[in-house]
Amino acid sequence: MVEKIAPATRSRMMASIKGKNTAPERAVRRMLHTLGFRFRIHRRDxxxxxxxxLPRHRLAILVHGCFWHRHPGCRFATTPKTNAPFWQAKFQxxxxxxxxxxxxxxxxxWRTLVVWECSVKADAQGKSGLPRLLQQAIASQKRHLQIPKAIPRRRNTRSKN
Structure with missing residues (x-):
């Protein structure tokens, strides 16, 4: 089914997508605050x-949207069919x-930690254990860390007899 949206409407919709204080970012901040960590947001320096x-731990956390930052193998990292060259250049x-x-x-x-949108969404459903992973990442001495992709639910393999 072809979606019929006027270019001006599509442009307005895309312009309204926020780059700061997104829902996944706010969720990660809530988790960190609950765990007792104090932090700063969007440090321009x-x-x-x-x-x-987290200045005390010299850790910078980047919360990436799977669509915009092209999370490999993620179902949210789709590519629009229209104007494909523009989107490929933008994503690159x-x-x-x-x-x-x-x-x-x-x-x-600085140490870095990348948290993907899909792992935050999975944690909202209680599947990923994100708070525990955040604590482990903060305690780790590794330079570059990534919160793993959400673990997909196993399908029921039992036969229906």
Whole structure:
């Protein structure tokens, strides 16, 4: 089925998508606050303006949307069919900018943690154990960390007899 939306309406809809204080970002901040961590948000003095910064742990947390930042193998990382060259260029630019920011944060001595939107959504359903993973990531001494992709539910393999 072809969707019929006027270009002006589509442009207005896309322009209304927020880049800061998104629902996944707010959910991660709530989890961190519940766990007793104190943080700063959107520090302009750091490369890439990380979404959440824990200065005491020298950890920058980037909450990435699966669509915009192209989470590999994620069902939310779809590509629009219309104007495909534009979208490919946009996605490649986002990925390049993300890699540059991670590299600059590393050079500045910051540890980084990437939290994907799908893992936050899975945690809302109680599937991913995200608070525990956040605590482990903060305690870890590794330089670059990623919260793993949400674990898909197993299908019921029992036969219906």
């Amino acid at each position: 750091l490369p890439g303006k990380p979404d959440i910064v 630019n986002n990925i390049r900018r993300d890699m540059e920011a991670l590299g600059q944060l590393d050079e500045a001595g």
